[in-house]
């Protein structure tokens with residue numbers, strides 16, 4: 389599996405790069421961001437890798453343009469990889485009709501329903517193909533991987549970790565869609581990608597997965613802005629995940645509520661340093 393360098397910009401003594409590659413799992417060309425910290429560039433060493441999953445409507449660009457994460461990845465010596473949010477340009481009827489389904493809204497699950505099942509396999513892409521690609525092409529320590537994300541990407545980070553005990557050593561989420569089976573965004577996406585069987589939906593829902601998780605002890609760091617309009621509209625439902633985790637001895641949670649913050653990248657930029665410090669502590 390090979391990657392093609394699209395761009396590289398010096399940033400906080402490291403390099404913010406964008407790569408593309410052909411994904412066999414998704415059946416299309418995909419782009420991802422990769423921040424290379426100075427520790428790797430100057431000292432030729434291997435580093436832990438932290439994966440970031442973005443939310444609805446995002447490409448690989450929003451996070452690297454808006455979060456300011458590079459200064460912290462540089463300071464703590466982490467390679468940060470952020471993939472796109474869905475396959476693109478497949479010409480599936482309806483793929484561009486709405487912001488919360490199809491392009492930009494892959495939900496990090498493996499679709500079962502046609503015409504999506506052939507390409508919308510974002511869970512396998514993120515947890516398997518992309519991990520192998522990064523391990524093969526970059527100086528990462530394969531046993532030191534963290535994952536975090538925002539909104540749909542926070543949901544993605546949580547299910548990737550809860551469905552793969554031991555794969556990630558650190559997990560956090562900004563304003564995750566924590567119980568998609570119970571919210572309009574999740575119901576629309578799961579019905580479209582998975583069909584009508586709601587038992588199947590639960591296999592992709594962090595709250596249900598937290599109820600039955602029995603792997604190695606896991607800590608989930610959940611972050612939430614108190615003035616988030618999607619929290620108020622009950623799209624996120626962090627309280628359901630926290631309750632489920634509280635009843636499971638294998639799970640611990642850290643929950644931080646941020647007074648006055650909304651759902652935007654201004655909020656993420658304000659706390660991404662705290663999250664990267666948290667991951668670095670667990671990964672280094």
Ligand SMILES: N[C@@H](CCC(=O)N[C@@H](CS)C(=O)NCC(=O)O)C(=O)O
Pocket residue numbers: 442443444445446450454487538539540651652653
């Ligand atoms: N467009 C949607 C919301 C989409 C949205 O807020 N997306 C978030 C993630 S859920 C995001 O990161 N947007 C891209 C950005 O702010 O750069 C709406 O207005 O209801």
